[in-house]
Amino acid sequence: MNLTLIILNLLQVFSTHSCASVNGDIFKKNECSYKLESIFDTPFKTRNNSARPNQLWGSVSKPYPTNKWWLNLVMGEGIEKIYPYPYTASANENGVAFYPSEFQASNTTIETVPSNSNWLISSKGGFKKREIYEYDDLMVKLIFKREKEEKNYMISYLLKGSPYMTFYYNSLVLVLKHIGASIVDLEARDSDNKGYVVNLSNDSKYAIFSSEPIDLIVVKNKKGFSIESTSAFTGTIRIALIPTSEDIDANFDTLYIHSMAIPVSANVEFNNNSIIHRYKVSEENESSNLLLLAHPHHIDNLDCLKYAENLYNYSSLRGDMVGVIGNVWYLVYDKLSGSSVKDMHERKIDGEYLEKIKESLENEILYKYEEYESRSIYFFGKKLARLARIALIANQVDSKEVKQKAIKELKTQITKLFEYEVDNPLYYDTTWGGICSRDGMDSNTNDHGNGIYNDHNYHYGYYLYALYSIVEINGIHDEWIQSYMKKIVFLAREFTSSQNNEYFTKFRHVDFYDGNSWVNGFHIFENSRNMESTSESVNAYYSSYLLYSKLNMTTDAHISDLLLTSEIKSSQKYWQIKDDSIYNKKFAKNKVVGILWESYVQYDTWFGSRPDYIYGIQFLPYTPISFELLSKEWLNDAWETIKTRVYNQESVSDEWSGLIKMAGAIVDSSINSKTFEDIKSYDNGNSKTNVLWWIYNCNHN
Numbered sequence: 001m002n003l004t005l006i007i008l009n010l011l012q013v014f015s016t017h018s019c020a021s022v023n024g025d026i027f028k029k030n031e032c033s034y035k036l037e038s039i040f041d042t043p044f045k046t047r048n049n050s051a052r053p054n055q056l057w058g059s060v061s062k063p064y065p066t067n068k069w070w071l072n073l074v075m076g077e078g079i080e081k082i083y084p085y086p087y088t089a090s091a092n093e094n095g096v097a098f099y100p101s102e103f104q105a106s107n108t109t110i111e112t113v114p115s116n117s118n119w120l121i122s123s124k125g126g127f128k129k130r131e132i133y134e135y136d137d138l139m140v141k142l143i144f145k146r147e148k149e150e151k152n153y154m155i156s157y158l159l160k161g162s163p164y165m166t167f168y169y170n171s172l173v174l175v176l177k178h179i180g181a182s183i184v185d186l187e188a189r190d191s192d193n194k195g196y197v198v199n200l201s202n203d204s205k206y207a208i209f210s211s212e213p214i215d216l217i218v219v220k221n222k223k224g225f226s227i228e229s230t231s232a233f234t235g236t237i238r239i240a241l242i243p244t245s246e247d248i249d250a251n252f253d254t255l256y257i258h259s260m261a262i263p264v265s266a267n268v269e270f271n272n273n274s275i276i277h278r279y280k281v282s283e284e285n286e287s288s289n290l291l292l293l294a295h296p297h298h299i300d301n302l303d304c305l306k307y308a309e310n311l312y313n314y315s316s317l318r319g320d321m322v323g324v325i326g327n328v329w330y331l332v333y334d335k336l337s338g339s340s341v342k343d344m345h346e347r348k349i350d351g352e353y354l355e356k357i358k359e360s361l362e363n364e365i366l367y368k369y370e371e372y373e374s375r376s377i378y379f380f381g382k383k384l385a386r387l388a389r390i391a392l393i394a395n396q397v398d399s400k401e402v403k404q405k406a407i408k409e410l411k412t413q414i415t416k417l418f419e420y421e422v423d424n425p426l427y428y429d430t431t432w433g434g435i436c437s438r439d440g441m442d443s444n445t446n447d448h449g450n451g452i453y454n455d456h457n458y459h460y461g462y463y464l465y466a467l468y469s470i471v472e473i474n475g476i477h478d479e480w481i482q483s484y485m486k487k488i489v490f491l492a493r494e495f496t497s498s499q500n501n502e503y504f505t506k507f508r509h510v511d512f513y514d515g516n517s518w519v520n521g522f523h524i525f526e527n528s529r530n531m532e533s534t535s536e537s538v539n540a541y542y543s544s545y546l547l548y549s550k551l552n553m554t555t556d557a558h559i560s561d562l563l564l565t566s567e568i569k570s571s572q573k574y575w576q577i578k579d580d581s582i583y584n585k586k587f588a589k590n591k592v593v594g595i596l597w598e599s600y601v602q603y604d605t606w607f608g609s610r611p612d613y614i615y616g617i618q619f620l621p622y623t624p625i626s627f628e629l630l631s632k633e634w635l636n637d638a639w640e641t642i643k644t645r646v647y648n649q650e651s652v653s654d655e656w657s658g659l660i661k662m663a664g665a666i667v668d669s670s671i672n673s674k675t676f677e678d679i680k681s682y683d684n685g686n687s688k689t690n691v692l693w694w695i696y697n698c699n700h701n
């Protein structure tokens with residue numbers, strides 16, 4: 001191996017290169033004043049994973065993206081559904097099947113209805129092999145090949161928010177099969193034979209566009225209907241649902257005008273208060289002509305975009321999708337959430353609460369070993385973050401002794417983890433590129449799926465918070481911090497790396513189109529990706545923001561603050577239900593989503609259907625960022641429902657009751673420290689001290 005090359009690669013991981021590569025004014029000067037020396041190995045011991053990538057990944061190599069919205073294309077047999085809104089799609093050896101998503105609501109779920117009518121985009125003679133061609137921040141391309149015929153292939157461009165499904169053909173006869181409803185009519189709409197309207201027997205209408213003139217005919221045989229080209233074709237085909245049965249002509253014309261602005265790649269940038277989506281369009285002169293569809297959370301923050309005229313909305317699980325024109329999306333936030341609560345622990349606490357908090361700190365059990373937590377990366381982390389809260393609050397009220405004991409205990413516990421003195425330590429996974437627990441790597445059912453990249457932001461977010469508290473209190477020059485710096489930064493990078501480097505995939509969990517994270521790793525579900533606890537995800541980015549800030553890693557801190565802000569916006573739009581503008585009335589009555597999928601909405605949790613679980617899992621853990629996440633506007637309306645549903649049950653545990661009442665305290669002034677006197681036991685991430693701190697801030701925020 002070439003040593004210079006290795007050093008260069010390693011430098012890219014941690015040094016100025018990562019700052020310079022991010023576009024934007026504030027990043028022009030080098031603000032990464034804290035640099036790690038180049039390192040030759042991961043600071044964690046390495047191990048390989050019992051889960052292995054299959055051939056569907058094609059030439060993609062380590063570090064693999066482990067939580068992308070299209071992972072169903074490469075997991076298992078790669079035949080499960082994905083959701084490039086407004087469509088539902090899937091791939092198999094014949095090509096790509098798709099149909100527009102439709103929904104059905106009950107009082108506890110909204111589901112995407114399976115369709116018995118769909119397109120299957122293929123070619124005469126079919127395909128022999130498919131694999132990922134390439135992927136980026138927003139798109140993925142799947143290539144379909146014939147054995148030994150390198151020149152004949154089809155590439156499917158998949159992205160969220162495109163009204164067109166796009167396919168590049170190289171020297172193949174098109175076969176666009178329609179399964180279910182029959183093809184009633186195929187009408188050429190321009191003299192060039194580049195635009196067609198298809199009329200189905202079920203009254204749906206589609207537009208087909210082609211980059212080159214193409215002769216298409218309807219073929220009916222025993223197996224049903226298809227549209228085929230009369231000869232081998234090379235060029236791009238785009239198929240779009242015409243989203244209305246009225247104004248067909250006007251809608252077709254809009255789709256036609258924009259049909260040759262074809263997005264071929266996309267990347268995400270960060271600048272000041274904006275997250276920027278930049279699409280590259282096949283023909284340079286068509287860039288400003290790109291037509292995409294935006295969801296409600298985009299519309300709230302999109303700057304400088306034109307709306308498409310004469311195009312009906314498409315429907316999606318997340319509400320109406322509206323046509324917007326332009327190849328650069330600026331999502332601009334009024335303020336960044338992390339910075340907004342930055343000084344919360346610097347405020348002076350006084351009066352009766354100061355006394356109560358000090359007394360509570362004296363009585364707090366700092367850390368107690370529990371058998372069930374010892375092998376659980378999740379529960380162990382939660383407990384460390386609880387102790388970090390105690391340390392930070394002790395620091396705030398100047399309880400020196402408790403503060404010192406808490407920091408000492410945090411160091412003791414984390415040292416055991418970093419020095420492989422615990423039963424279930426962390427390793428760098430040389431198979432996929434990530435950090436996994438030993439138990440997790442041994443089996444996908446162990447340790448909350450840590451070994452198959454489930455919940456990594458939840459898990460590691462807690463450790464980052466614990467580490468942050470030490471740097472906050474003792475400063476960056478603390479000897480212990482310095483001695484573990486590589487491990488600390490490595491752990492933070494695990495899910496917040498701002499580039500694909502040799503160790504980690506870029507932003508492991510973030511779906512930049514949806515604005516939120518997906519956490520389910522390699523688990524295959526027909527509803528594809530999901531996230532339950534928005535509050536744990538928000539706290540994960542809050543923790544990386546705080547830690548990077550304290551380590552003077554300004555660029556990373558800024559990016560984490562943007563991810564955090566985006567995560568909060570999407571949580572407030574799609575998990576915290578304020579009205580029935582997104583979800584059907586029947587479901588909206590629940591006021592919250594327990595688990596949101598790309599294609600399914602549940603009033604439920606993974607660990608039970610009790611209302612205290614469903615609401616509480618969207619609240620924990622309570623930290624300063626909770627004041628940004630838990631919207632007053634939402635709770636003003638939702639609290640009555642939450643309170644009634646939670647306390648109409650037989651018995652509610654103290655642990656959950658504490659979490660529920662803390663949320664109530666934001667809007668219900670009758671909740672005060674006395675309310676908590678009956679609570680004898682707190683959730684393992686919570687404490688009496690944290691409750692008192694919280695109530696004080698509810699009264700003074």
Ligand SMILES: *[C@@H]1O[C@H](CO)[C@@H](O)[C@H](O)[C@H]1NC(C)=O
Pocket residue numbers: 047048
């Ligand atoms: C994975 O690790 C095991 C145990 O260390 C080793 O025997 C095996 O060769 C490794 N497999 C690969 C593909 O690296």
Ligand SMILES: *[C@@H]1O[C@H](CO)[C@@H](O)[C@H](O)[C@H]1NC(C)=O
Pocket residue numbers: 107108590603
């Ligand atoms: C949903 O409806 C069922 C049947 O009508 C009822 O038993 C259940 O309590 C309802 N659940 C919610 C959360 O409204």
Ligand SMILES: *[C@@H]1O[C@H](CO)[C@@H](O)[C@H](O)[C@H]1NC(C)=O
Pocket residue numbers: 099100102115117118119180181200202203204
């Ligand atoms: C007609 O077929 C399309 C699939 O192309 C399907 O999405 C749609 O639901 C069908 N419409 C009706 C009314 O069945």
Ligand SMILES: *[C@@H]1O[C@H](CO)[C@@H](O)[C@H](O)[C@H]1NC(C)=O
Pocket residue numbers: 184185199200201203
């Ligand atoms: C489309 O099909 C429907 C149902 O068969 C028919 O009523 C309608 O006239 C057709 N429209 C066109 C433009 O062919």
Ligand SMILES: *[C@@H]1O[C@H](CO)[C@@H](O)[C@H](O)[C@H]1NC(C)=O
Pocket residue numbers: 025026271272
């Ligand atoms: C970013 O912020 C800086 C400083 O506030 C400002 O000068 C610059 O114009 C901003 N850039 C953009 C693209 O808004």
Ligand SMILES: *[C@@H]1O[C@H](CO)[C@@H](O)[C@H](O)[C@H]1NC(C)=O
Pocket residue numbers: 283285286289
């Ligand atoms: C881009 O250029 C092509 C041919 O060079 C032309 O047909 C097309 O209309 C142009 N598009 C725009 C938006 O100007």
Ligand SMILES: *[C@@H]1O[C@H](CO)[C@@H](O)[C@H](O)[C@H]1NC(C)=O
Pocket residue numbers: 296313319320321322
């Ligand atoms: C399309 O969606 C937008 C945004 O939700 C909404 O304001 C508008 O009323 C919708 N248009 C129609 C015709 O439903």
Ligand SMILES: *[C@@H]1O[C@H](CO)[C@@H](O)[C@H](O)[C@H]1NC(C)=O
Pocket residue numbers: 033034476551552
């Ligand atoms: C971090 O930045 C602060 C404020 O700019 C500065 O006082 C401190 O010396 C820096 N620390 C290191 C280790 O660079």
